[in-house]
Amino acid sequence: MKGVSLLDQRVNTFMTVVDSGSFSRAAKTLYITPVSVKKQLDSLEAELGIELLERTNRGVTPTEAGRMYFESARQARSIMDASLQRARFLGGFAARRIRVGTSLLRPASKLLEVWARVGTESDLSIEVVPFDDGTELDDVVKHLGEDIDCIIGPCDAPHWHEACSVLKLGFYDCRVAVPRKRALACKPFLTWDDLCGESIMLVRGGESPVMDSIRAEIEGYHPEVSVVDAPRFYSIETFNYCESRSLLMETLDAWEGVHPGFVTIPMDWGYRVPFGMLYAKRASNAMREFAALVEKAI
Structure with a gap:
């Protein structure tokens, strides 16, 4: 910290x-x-x-x-x-330092794993800077390059590509978060039949092409499943809300264990969300050099 x-x-x-x-x-x-x-x-x-x-x-x-x-x-x-x-x-120490933002739902660990393989090729250094998913994410993205140079997270949302540069690093598997007090939490794997009669939270329409595909499949082939709209992006408060109301959630494998009240279970739908590095369109020379080294590594 x-x-x-x-x-x-x-x-x-x-x-x-x-x-x-x-x-x-x-x-x-x-x-x-x-x-x-x-x-x-x-x-x-x-x-x-x-x-x-x-x-x-x-x-x-x-x-x-x-x-x-x-x-x-x-x-x-x-x-x-x-x-x-x-x-x-003012002291001249910031020019070659890359400030990598990290949060509970947007951890920097994947990027740091990549940097560990190529960081010895450069004199750039890393500073990990925490931020809050719920209250600060929009402001962090809007001001990338000021207090934070880049963050890591899901990157299929069109507005991310409009607001900043995006370097895709890989994919997260979409899963279902089930409150521990529910009987479904004991299952090692979920099917659409398991979700019959259930309500599941998804990011609201238009914010994520992958989530829109899941929503379309539910509306077209599984009308017995109810969809509850989430805020534009998840925060720990989203998990708190669903846990208090015993709602299922679409989640990601990278978020397993972020909330003690949920079990993250694979689902037979095969959806994946790309994740990557978000940084300013008018990034500093050091940040562009950093992005180039990361891209080379992947």
Whole structure:
């Protein structure tokens, strides 16, 4: 997480726990043990004199005070990160650094795997910058090249190609996310018969050609399945909404495990969504060089 040297490490750990919903996933993100995560949170709560998190068997959620503290900390981190970026630029350190955005549903891991194979050929360096899928994605894409140079994610939506340059890296398999409390969650594989009488959430029409194809198949051949329109793009709040209402969701294999309330199950429909690197149409020379090296690697 960026800004570690400027924000108390315990605050960064708290924010990671809130974003991930559990101590264990936060520990993986931070490369520390769950015990260390718990100790940091206990120490922070003791020093502040308030309870920041509610611990349950299903994970952790922020208390009302925790939510307020989280938003304040996020604003403080944004201000400090912006100041750090400006300082680095003025100091001449930013010219050869590629800032790769990462989020829960748009992780940078696939790109970093590619870069690990070719990065030794260049003096370019990588800085991983977190952002929020729900509140920041549109703004991140609109301002690619400013605070974040590129992000990785599904890239079949026409508006992505209009808004920025797209370098396709591969494909995600489309699957179905089933709430764990549903009987379907025990199945290793789903068929259209399993979905008879069910409601499934899809990205709304016109936003993704692949999702439009799934929608057309349902309307034309499986009218017993009801479609619920999602927001223009998924965030963790989309998963929360569906879990609270026991709705099925179209999901991607790359998103398996992002929400503890769901099981990700393969489906016999054969749909795949391309994913790739999104970066500014008027990218810097360093970013264009980076894209060329990544394209060479794939």
